[in-house]
Amino acid sequence: MIGIFPLRGLPEIEPGADLGALLHAGAGAAGGFVPDDIVVVTQKVVSKAEGRLYPDGGKEAHIEREARRILRRSGTLLIAETHHGFVCANAGVDSSNVPLGSVALLPEDPDASARRLRAQLEHLSGFRLGVVISDTFGRAWRLGQTDVAIGVAGFEPLTDHRGSRDSEGRVLHATNICTADELAGAAELAMGKSTRVCAAIVRGVEVAWGRGTAAQIVRPPGEDLFR
């Protein structure tokens, strides 16, 4: 069985906030961590704590600076590849749930942010934990957005079944599940939007513990058929 516990009661996150300590306190209010919990934290509060807020006036300029490449423009919609390699709307520059007059940029290095949060949360709890930093991305062929992982620490984001055998003994050739993205989406189900819930604990998922990163999820442009 898997349990997903939203962390409630965290204060508004300000630049410079000790997000790890606040998450640990929030987890305490939700009954505390247990070993092997995965903590999913939304990008917006990581960006806020890291001071990645800028005046709204130059949103276009921020997008240009955050984008490595513009893939498509359609009306006000701009699909860009960020300098991390993520493909998303507006290169991740977003004004929702940030102070009026500001926009938030993605963390400069979300995997490093995840590693720092993990180290702090493991230190405070004494347990092995995983961390996912999530963001809300659209998809090419499907309407709506889902939360996906832009930062990972503590486990392998991809669960590779290739080479294992199915129920008939047939070798699986293609199955390589992006567990980190499914964790981010599952946590979104518990958090919702605009409710000031910025993190959730996912408990009971079998992951491959290790040194994985969200950078590993980025499809290399050379292998990409749709860029």
Place this chain on the structure above:
Amino acid sequence: MIGIFPLRGLPEIEPGADLGALLHAGAGAAGGFVPDDIVVVTQKVVSKAEGRLYPDGGKEAHIEREARRILRRSGTLLIAETHHGFVCANAGVDSSNVPLGSVALLPEDPDASARRLRAQLEHLSGFRLGVVISDTFGRAWRLGQTDVAIGVAGFEPLTDHRGSRDSEGRVLHATNICTADELAGAAELAMGKSTRVCAAIVRGVEVAWGRGTAAQIVRPPGEDLFR
């Protein structure tokens, strides 16, 4: 809090199997349904129960017949749009976890399959339930696959936050979460692959109950920037 409960102990599903009765029995072994549970069932067992198994020999012919359009070919990889409008590898034709010598096609009308299962499970349980039929799809720009919804019954697959206000009172313009896909991915975390677990109950998710379908998730080709 959200709970995800895999349904264990179901028999191998044969063509003509009464999948609804088997899922109800499996749920009973897991403690039974409660009102507003969402039942996520993998496509493969729905296809098997509906007799969508064909001899492996003509896999290419099956793909040609299932595809409305071939989007990309790269080596043995073929990305196609199915007649339902889904964009996925091999138009959903797949040989994993089916009897040797066979391939499985997607259900002809996965939303209708979901509605039938829902009607049966609601009748057997006496509770309001939702149903998702899930399949494992790749993504354009991200490595690995995630489970997504190809059939939906009982609720709206998209949770539209557009027009609502964020924590600062700002109107949200873009946020329209594909809850059905996040439900499918969350269930995958509990089911894994090649373990004969073909369904899970997701409990505690706030959905908009209604007459939604997975067809609503398909981005109309005319609005699609990457087809």
